[in-house]
Amino acid sequence: MRVFLTGVFGYLGSHVATELLAQGDEVLALTRSPLEDDMATTKGLVPYRCQLTELKKLREAAESVDAVIHTAASDAASFQSINTQATMAMLDGLTVQQSFTMQAGTGVFGHTAGKVFNDSSPFNPPPFLQARAKFENHVFDFNDQHQRISLVYGSLVYGGRGGLIPKILRDAAVKHKQASYIGDGLNEWSTVHVRDWARLMILAAKRERRGSRKYFAAHGSVSLKSVAEMLTAALNLPLAPNSISANEAQEKWGPFAGMLSTSQQFSAATALNELSWVAEGISLERALVEEAP
Numbered sequence: 001m002r003v004f005l006t007g008v009f010g011y012l013g014s015h016v017a018t019e020l021l022a023q024g025d026e027v028l029a030l031t032r033s034p035l036e037d038d039m040a041t042t043k044g045l046v047p048y049r050c051q052l053t054e055l056k057k058l059r060e061a062a063e064s065v066d067a068v069i070h071t072a073a074s075d076a077a078s079f080q081s082i083n084t085q086a087t088m089a090m091l092d093g094l095t096v097q098q099s100f101t102m103q104a105g106t107g108v109f110g111h112t113a114g115k116v117f118n119d120s121s122p123f124n125p126p127p128f129l130q131a132r133a134k135f136e137n138h139v140f141d142f143n144d145q146h147q148r149i150s151l152v153y154g155s156l157v158y159g160g161r162g163g164l165i166p167k168i169l170r171d172a173a174v175k176h177k178q179a180s181y182i183g184d185g186l187n188e189w190s191t192v193h194v195r196d197w198a199r200l201m202i203l204a205a206k207r208e209r210r211g212s213r214k215y216f217a218a219h220g221s222v223s224l225k226s227v228a229e230m231l232t233a234a235l236n237l238p239l240a241p242n243s244i245s246a247n248e249a250q251e252k253w254g255p256f257a258g259m260l261s262t263s264q265q266f267s268a269a270t271a272l273n274e275l276s277w278v279a280e281g282i283s284l285e286r287a288l289v290e291e292a293p
Contacts, residue, residue, distance in 0.1 A: 001206065004061045004090075006030045006052070007071035008045065011162040012103055012154075015198035016069055017045060023202070028065055030072070052082050055089035062093030062100075067205040070102045080131050087135075091142050091149075099148035100139075101205040106155040106190070106216070108133040111262035114188075118267045119214040126258065140212045149212040150204035154197045155264045156189040156222070159287050163194065165260070166227075166288065172252045173231045174293065178239040182249050185225025185241075187263040190218035193281025203275040216266040219279035224260060227284070234288040 003020055007013030008029040020027050021044050029045040030052075031037050040047040050057040052072060062068050068090050072083070091100055109117055110124035125133040136151060143149075157163045173179040197217040204215055228241035249257035271277040282290075 001067060002026045002028065002065045003205065004028045004030070004048070004065040004068045005045075005071065006069070007073065007103070008040065009036065010071055010073075011160065012157075012194060012198060012201070013069075013071035015160060015194050016071060016201050017043065019195070019198050019202055021045075028061060030061070052086040055085060058086055058089040059093035062090040062098070065098070067099040067101065068094065069201055069205050070100070071201070073103045073105070077131070080135065084135050084138075087139060088142075091139070091147070094147055096147055096210065099150070099205050099207070101150040101152060101201055102139060103201070104136055104151040104153045104214075105132070106153045106264050106266060107259055108136060109264070109266075112265045113263060114265075116265045116267050117216075119216070119270050128255075140214070142212070147212075148207060148210050150207070150215060151213075152197070152201050152204050152215045152217060153266065154192055154194075154217045155266060156191045156284075157194050157197055157217075158191065158284050159193040159195060159281055161291050165189075165256070166284075168253050168256055168260075169227060170231060170235070170288070170291075173228075173235060173237060176252065177237055179228035179231040179235075179237060179241045180244045180249070180252060181224040181228045181241060182244060182246060182257075182261045185228065185243060186223050187261065188221040188223050189264045190216070190221045190266045191284050192217040192219050192279060193287070196277075196279040196281045199280075200271055200275070200277045203271075203277055207275060209274070213270070213274070215271040215275070215277075216268050217271065217277075217279075218266045218268040219281075221265050222284060230285045230288050234285075234292045236292075
């Protein structure tokens with residue numbers, strides 16, 4: 001399969017590229033500079049120099065491949081307009097024989113409140129993710145279900161010395177010599193290793209069934225109190241984990257503190273039943289130990 005991949009040097013995109021190459025696929029990688037051209041070539045990728053604002057070139061790239069996998073992502077307000085136009089340009093370049101798969105974040109579902117959400121659950125985004133939710137709905141509804149469009153969600157993603165939430169929690173724990181959680185810390189998050197998320201992205205891109213689908217990369221769940229305990233052991237911290245208030249969390253963790261007081265639990269049943277996806281990565285606890293500074 002020939003794939004046009006965006007975000008190839010990012011956290012998820014780099015793992016998608018590695019998995020595609022391992023499966024013998026050709027990867028046309030979006031690059032933005034001579035340095036990135038060289039980096040792509042060294043990795044065995046085919047560089048395609050283009051900015052996300054160059055809509056004609058994005059459309060032409062999409063037209064030339066079997067599948068587009070879009071992992072360039074950000075929740076920054078400045079990125080949303082650029083990303084929307086870029087995504088629509090790539091979708092416009094596809095026929096019903098091609099597929100479009102996009103990285104998505106579970107924050108748009110809001111607090112799952114002890115329930116396990118699935119692909120039919122509605123969005124309930126916090127204010128700062130409302131534009132993102134509107135955008136994802138627009139992508140999902142594009143072209144009246146005739147194309148193969150997949151939104152693939154990851155929640156608490158870890159591994160590969162990355163993952164936003166583990167990094168936020170780990171950096172704060174190192175700085176304060178103590179890991180923390182909000183309130184009783186019993187709010188649960190679905191977890192997945194980044195390689196397993198990447199594998200699900202590729203399975204979604206290669207599926208034969210037409211129409212739009214949502215898939216969740218989820219392999220069990222963990223409470224934020226348990227994560228704090230894992231970090232304490234992995235980092236050999238001198239203090240036991242402690243409970244903090246929402247205001248204290250804002251000071252320690254920044255703008256994502258509000259999300260970390262919620263639950264984010266999702267079912268991977270659709271990915272298992274339709275795509276035979278099975279998580280194979282190491283556990284969160286082991287990853288935190290292996291990635292300890």
